[in-house]
Amino acid sequence: MVIAGAPTRYLGVNVGALAIGLAVLALLGRTLPLDRQWMGGATIAMAGALLATALMGNEVEGISRWVRLGGFALQPSLILLPVMIVAFSRSRSGVTTAGVIAAIAAIALQPDRAMAGMLVLGLATLAMIRRDRHSTAVLIASIAGFAVTLARADPLPAVPHVEQVLYSSFSVHVAAGLAVLGGLVLLLVPAIVGWRRDYGNRATYAAFGAVWFAAILAAAVGNYPTPIVGYGGSAIIGYALSLLALPKRAGVGASVVSRVRDEADGTLSDRHLFVGLA
Template sequence: MIAPRLIARAILRVVPAEHAAWAEAMACEIVAARDDRRFAMGCLCAAMGLRLRTTGGRAMEQVSERPRMTAVSCGVVAALLGLVYLGRTGAPATMLAANAGAIALGLAGVAVPRRVLLSDATALFTAFLLLATALLGAAADGAARWLHLGVAVQPSLVLLPAAILAHLTRRSALTAGAMVVAALALAWQPDRAMAGALLAALLAGGRRSGPVPILAAAAAFAITLLRVDDLPGVEWVDGVLFSAVARGVLPGLAVIGGTAVLLAPALFALRDARADTRAFGATWGAVVAAAALGNYPTPLVGYGGSAILGYLLAAACLPARPAARAIDPVPAMRDAARDDRLFRLA
């Protein structure tokens, strides 16, 4: 008799207030069942599961309340785990230095005012730089995606994610035109990975993207699928998601963990109605998918400062906090009444 009653009291205190009615019913059943400890323990496990799910959901809500800080933090952690992978697998010191420098430069970019990153000028500059790269950039095996600025830089990875967010935020004719030019440039280069990322982001943006940019991105992606893209893989850059596991436990965990961390904002974006946060998640989800399916740079955890810069600059484009929402006092009063009833029953 004593143990089931103690379990019933524990359930009343563990279960979240929104499930108070269920807790009260279970407590009555446990007391009525007397010595059925198996049933009581099953109810207690279910109550603890409800508490963990509710607590986890609230923690996710608190994190998603700060999308910019969350994305920047995830980017830095993922890039640092990438340094662990490079260091443990014997990558040249220059690669570690380049990625570390990209982290520092990206954090400096986070300090740039958000209105500058989200301006029409940023989107237009990105579009015409991508077009110039397709025409004049460094080419390899028929693909022209890079500019040599002391080190090879891929402008599409650095600037396109931020330009997409600028378009979704401003939704002007200039930014829409910039998306069309960017799509043309990606088809010309060709860059299948970033063309797919552009299409995924605009689709995630929904109506704010506009039909013309979406159609241009879809056409560009289709063209890249038809064009030959057989660049050979580069060690520590391509195929990292699979080769890291074969290199050892720590490198494998660093790459898998880093990839999970960089995609975490995409999971938070699933709970957010904002077009920019959904597009941010779709962009980097598409880049990771491309890296898993072909010889494309593995973002943040592999060698390459372009993705690190691009991720942090795009993160800086996200709002510091979501728009203020009106507070409905009725649910709060209802929760208070449930808490009071639980206290009296316990």
């Protein structure tokens, strides 16, 4: 962003969002209860926030994806949808299913093709690994929601330093382009590490990877925010929240020795949650 001449305040917003994300991880990373009852209530609350955004958020040319807080525009879907999908992969129930379907309806109302595509890819990945009636129901709903977004107009142009960053960065300097590509690849590292080390929770890591791959793909093919490496705090906070929903331990179930060592020194339990923030 510096090489591309982005305004200084853009850098400040991103740094501030990173500080918020790190604070959330530090405060809630070890204490957040991820039981079914808590996840159900949280999913319903997040779906309500997305519906409120669709119905009462800031509207631009018929698109309602943002809310303004203290002069800053936030995109709640980028903050909430990733953690919703990852949490749903860990706890599928009638309540969480209803919450995700409500979120799908909210994204269709906004409309937001990028987030609708994120829902389809994340939920399809989950359904392929953990097929049950809940994952099948939300996948069908997500496909319908995505179809609605495709049928509705999305006339918003690209915003400098926010959208089309994959291409504009190379036009500025090859080093900037490589930095953008490298940063986007690093977003997927927690999914790769978890998939390799934690066989019992592969569905969750696959959903995490699919969600952020979908965000990257949307930024590559349309005028949608480039996560993390472009301007915008929503994706940065959303990435930290989605890390919270990952299992706290990776790879320790395969070996009793590894498990005992981890319990003794605590060096492994949360390490992979922070890999993507490095």
